[in-house]
Amino acid sequence: MQNVPILSNDEVGKLITVPECINIIERLFKNLDHTQMPPKTYLNIPNGDFRAMPAIAYDTAGIKWCGVHLDDTGTKRKVNIFAKVLINDIKTGKLLCIMDGETLTAIRTAAVTGVATKYLSRLDSQTAAFIGCGNQTKRQIEAVTAVRDIHEIFLYDLDSDRAHRMAEEFDNARVFDSLAECLRDADIVTTLTPSRKGFIKQEWLKESVLINAVGADAKGKRELDASVINHMGLIVYDEWEQCSHSGEIQYLSECIRRPALFSLGEIVSGPLEYNNIDRTMGTLFDATGLAIEDIATARYVYERTT
Amino acid sequence: MQNVPILSNDEVGKLITVPECINIIERLFKNLDHTQMPPKTYLNIPNGDFRAMPAIAYDTAGIKWCGVHLDDTGTKRKVNIFAKVLINDIKTGKLLCIMDGETLTAIRTAAVTGVATKYLSRLDSQTAAFIGCGNQTKRQIEAVTAVRDIHEIFLYDLDSDRAHRMAEEFDNARVFDSLAECLRDADIVTTLTPSRKGFIKQEWLKESVLINAVGADAKGKRELDASVINHMGLIVYDEWEQCSHSGEIQYLSECIRRPALFSLGEIVSGPLEYNNIDRTMGTLFDATGLAIEDIATARYVYERTT
Numbered sequence: 001m002q003n004v005p006i007l008s009n010d011e012v013g014k015l016i017t018v019p020e021c022i023n024i025i026e027r028l029f030k031n032l033d034h035t036q037m038p039p040k041t042y043l044n045i046p047n048g049d050f051r052a053m054p055a056i057a058y059d060t061a062g063i064k065w066c067g068v069h070l071d072d073t074g075t076k077r078k079v080n081i082f083a084k085v086l087i088n089d090i091k092t093g094k095l096l097c098i099m100d101g102e103t104l105t106a107i108r109t110a111a112v113t114g115v116a117t118k119y120l121s122r123l124d125s126q127t128a129a130f131i132g133c134g135n136q137t138k139r140q141i142e143a144v145t146a147v148r149d150i151h152e153i154f155l156y157d158l159d160s161d162r163a164h165r166m167a168e169e170f171d172n173a174r175v176f177d178s179l180a181e182c183l184r185d186a187d188i189v190t191t192l193t194p195s196r197k198g199f200i201k202q203e204w205l206k207e208s209v210l211i212n213a214v215g216a217d218a219k220g221k222r223e224l225d226a227s228v229i230n231h232m233g234l235i236v237y238d239e240w241e242q243c244s245h246s247g248e249i250q251y252l253s254e255c256i257r258r259p260a261l262f263s264l265g266e267i268v269s270g271p272l273e274y275n276n277i278d279r280t281m282g283t284l285f286d287a288t289g290l291a292i293e294d295i296a297t298a299r300y301v302y303e304r305t306t
Numbered sequence: 307m308q309n310v311p312i313l314s315n316d317e318v319g320k321l322i323t324v325p326e327c328i329n330i331i332e333r334l335f336k337n338l339d340h341t342q343m344p345p346k347t348y349l350n351i352p353n354g355d356f357r358a359m360p361a362i363a364y365d366t367a368g369i370k371w372c373g374v375h376l377d378d379t380g381t382k383r384k385v386n387i388f389a390k391v392l393i394n395d396i397k398t399g400k401l402l403c404i405m406d407g408e409t410l411t412a413i414r415t416a417a418v419t420g421v422a423t424k425y426l427s428r429l430d431s432q433t434a435a436f437i438g439c440g441n442q443t444k445r446q447i448e449a450v451t452a453v454r455d456i457h458e459i460f461l462y463d464l465d466s467d468r469a470h471r472m473a474e475e476f477d478n479a480r481v482f483d484s485l486a487e488c489l490r491d492a493d494i495v496t497t498l499t500p501s502r503k504g505f506i507k508q509e510w511l512k513e514s515v516l517i518n519a520v521g522a523d524a525k526g527k528r529e530l531d532a533s534v535i536n537h538m539g540l541i542v543y544d545e546w547e548q549c550s551h552s553g554e555i556q557y558l559s560e561c562i563r564r565p566a567l568f569s570l571g572e573i574v575s576g577p578l579e580y581n582n583i584d585r586t587m588g589t590l591f592d593a594t595g596l597a598i599e600d601i602a603t604a605r606y607v608y609e610r611t612t
Contacts, residue, residue, distance in 0.1 A: 006312070038347045041360050043367050045396040050367045054347050054358040061349050061356045065369045065392050069399025080399045084392055086371050090351040093375025093386045098404065 005305050007099035013107070015304040018142040021111035021297055022118070028057060028296045029115065029268040035292045039241060045069065048080075055291035062087035062295040064101050079194075085298045097302040101294065106136045108297040109289055112238065112264075113190055113212045114143030116285040119267050120236060121148060121188050121210040129154040129186035131179070131200070131223070132193035132215065133166040140190050140214070141170060148188070156182040180204040191215050191223040198251070202227035209282045213248045217288045221246070224284070226254040233281030234260050236267055239290055247286040259284075311611050313405035319413070321610040324448040327417035327603055328424070334363060334602045335421065335574040341598045345547060351375065354386075361597035368393035368601040370407050385500075391604045403608040407600065412442045414603040415595055418544065418570075419496055419518045420449030422591040425573050426542060427454060427494050427516040435460040435492035437485070437506070437529070438499035438521065439472040446496050446520070447476060454494070462488040486510040497521050497529040504557070508533035515588045519554045523594045527552070530590070532560040539587030540566050542573055545596055553592040565590075 007015075028035070036056040043050040048069040055062060066083035083101025088094060117125075125148045130137050133155055141153060153173040157163040160177060167173040176182035183189060183204040190212040191200065200223055205211075211232075215223045229235070229248065237243035240263065244250060252258070264285070313321075334341070342362040349356040356373040372389035389407025394400060423431075431454045436443050439461055447459060459479040463469040466483060473479040482488035489495060489510040496518040497506065506529055511517075517538075521529045535541070535554065543549035546569065550556060558564070570591070 036349050038349070041344045041347055041358065043342050043344070043360055043362050045362070045367060045399070048399060050360065050362075050394065052347065052358045052360040052369050054349055054356065054371075056349050056351070056356075061351060061373065063358050063369070063371045065360075065371075067367065067394055067399050071398070082394070082399060082401050084401065084404070086390055088356065088373055088388070092377070093351070093354060093373050093388060095388050095390065098390075 004095050005097050005302070007097065007301065007305070009100040009103040012099055012103045012301055015301045016107060016297065018107055018110050018114065018139050019146045020300070021107050022114040022143060022146060024296055024300050025108065025111040025293060026115045026118070026268060028292060029265045032265045037290060037292050040291065047072070053291035053294065055295045056090060057292040057296040058299045059090050060087050060096070060295050060299040061090050062298055064291060064294045066101055085294055087295060087298045087302060097298070097305070099298060099301065104294060104297055104301065105289070106139050108293040109136060109214060109287070110139035110143040111297070112287055112293060113140055113214060114147050115268065116212055116236065116264060116287070117144050117188060117210065118147040120283045120285055122208060122279070125187035125210070126151045127154065127186050128188040128190065129156065129182050131156050131182070131189065131191045133157040133163045134192060136214070137166055137192055138169060140192060144188055144190060154182045154186055188212070193223055194221065195223045196220055198222045198225035198228070200228055201225045202231045205282065207282065208280050210285065211282070212285045212287065214287050216246065216248050218246050219250065222248055222251055224248050226251060229284065230255045230257050231282055232259045232284045233279060234262070234283045235286060236262050236264055236283065237286045238264050238288055242288045242290070243286045247288045248284065249286050310401050311403050311608070313403065313607065313611070315406040315409040318405055318409045318607055321607045322413060322603065324413060324416050324420065324445050325452045326606070327413050328420040328449060328452060330602050330606050331414065331417040331599060332421045332574060334598060335571045338571045343596060343598050346597065353378070359597035359600065361601045362396060363598040363602040364605045365396050366393050366402070366601050366605040367396050368604055370597060370600045372407055391600055393601060393604045393608060403604070403611070405604060405607065410600060410603055410607065411595070412445050414599040415442060415520060415593070416445035416449040417603070418593055418599060419446055419520060420453050421574065422518055422542065422570060422593070423450050423494060423516065424453040426589045426591055428514060428585070431493035431516070432457045433460065433492050434494040434496065435462065435488050437462050437488070437495065437497045439463040439468045440498060442520070443472055443498050444475060446498060450494055450496060460488045460492055494518070499529055500527065501529045502526055504528045504531035504534070506534055507531045508537045511588065513588065514586050516591065517588070518591045518593065520593050522552065522554050524552050525556065528554055528557055530554050532557060535590065536561045536563050537588055538565045538590045539585060540568070540589045541592060542568050542570055542589065543592045544570050544594055548594045548596070549592045553594045554590065555592050
């Protein structure tokens with residue numbers, strides 16, 4: 001093997017912070033002209049799938065190779081996720097680095113939420129709810145609190161122990177036993193579950209809420225009831241093809257109202273008409289996760305090693 | 307990084323021989339039902355491209371990530387090729403191994419030529435010509451001589467020093483200064499150049515020749531003049547989509563005659579009607595290189611480490 005750095009998840013986590021990654025992702029969405037991103041390729045296995053996610057961003061050609069495998073042979077269902085990222089310099093073709101992709105994915109996904117929240121949430125947002133307290137949630141909280149002055153963090157998880165453990169990591173976090181209660185006073189709601197049902201209802205939400213819908217990233221996954229999408233004044237997607245296939249807006253046809261639709265790139269590159277849209281109706285950011293986010297972030301991490 | 311073996315090109319080369327790989331590739335083409343192979347994904351860079359080649363074969367999901375970069379900044383043009391292969395077990399999802407892909411590619415490409423030669427060349431073939439004496443040629447010679455009793459090896463390269471260096475590696479190899487002379491008495495011809503012109507003409511070939519066309523593996527590449535394809539009684543391709551886009555048969559529309567067309571899978575899984583085809587006219591095997599070949603071979607190499 002040629003002499004390239006090979007970075008573990010721990011090493012990746014030490015080389016980049018969520019606020020640093022927010023800057024990278026914001027610049028990335030301002031410069032999409034210089035990127036390439038063919039559709040993800042899927043391979044299907046009996047209990048999951050593998051995905052090849054190639055892209056060019058920041059003069060870097062790279063790929064994330066990742067997979068999900070459900071192990072239901074034991075007493076408890078176990079989901080195995082693995083991801084590796086390889087990046088090459090496009091000026092020389094040279095392989096620069098191989099790194100674990102799990103921590104990288106968590107950080108870049110949170111950073112995208114941070115960018116969306118910076119551009120789409122009300123400036124006076126003070127409360128933020130996080131639905132689902134899994135591996136990605138801590139960094140999602142870091143991202144939202146990095147861009148808005150959040151006074152209170154509301155947490156909900158079907159496994160309330162998990163929510164309480166997450167709450168211990170923050171000074172101003174509260175755990176709710178009721179999903180409706182958790183959502184009621186939240187200015188910003190970030191959904192982080194693997195749900196296949198639209199379990200969040202419009203009647204529980206604040207009128208001018210920003211929802212960052214992060215969980216739905218594959219066909220058949222959804223977290224929002226049709227009533228929620230129906231009530232949005234603005235929907236922003238990370239990438240149209242992917243969201244209309246894998247995100248919350250795969251269910252757009254169930255809605256009577258059709259809100260204004262913009263890409264995150266359009267929003268970040270503004271100024272845009274969306275400033276004129278009636279924001280009292282709420283905004284949805286539909287995130288499915290993009291290969292360009294992985295490659296841009298991986299390049300930054302690699303540069304920190306040199 | 308989780309604890310997986312990382313294998314260099316040298317290590318890969320020590321863990322598998324060309325004849326072993328011929329067996330793997332033959333079994334692979336007999337069992338294509340159990341494989342998955344979406345089209346390669348290309349990323350374009352100013353002086354080359356990157357390719358993501360995911361596939362499933364032998365209960366293994368994997369990807370070859372490879373690139374070609376032409377460095378024309380110095381006095382001599384330099385082509386940089388790099389390739390890495392990652393494989394996972396589909397029963398557990400677990401990453402098994404990361405390995406350099408250059409030697410693996412050379413061995414599996416040679417093995418495919420070996421399988422094609424075993425099924426398609428005349429049993430009494432005694433002479434084999436190799437056009438182009440680059441990095442892959444030595445193993446291509448090993449593959450052809452593994453499946454037929456070859457008495458004489460004929461070599462040709464624009465750079466005749468390179469051809470002479472190759473000849474030194476074999477007892478029964480002769481170098482030709484004239485391409486026409488090199489081809490004239492060859493029962494089997496294997497073409498291994500990066501040409502973009504059809505430089506091999508029908509008039510130089512034996513009537514019942516088998517041509518293994520290995521060089522053309524991308525749009526715009528070709529080694530055979532239209533007269534050659536026009537004269538074939540049988541054309542066999544490794545994979546239809548890829549060959550009709552990237553192989554010699556991308557130029558099939560230039561031909562007046564349309565020969566019988568079969569996939570290598572059909573040939574290897576025979577018995578087939580092709581036995582009834584008039585074989586005096588010559589046979590073309592069009593190879594573009596498949597991701598399933600990389601993954602099947604990589605799995606075998608990995609098993610040898612455990």
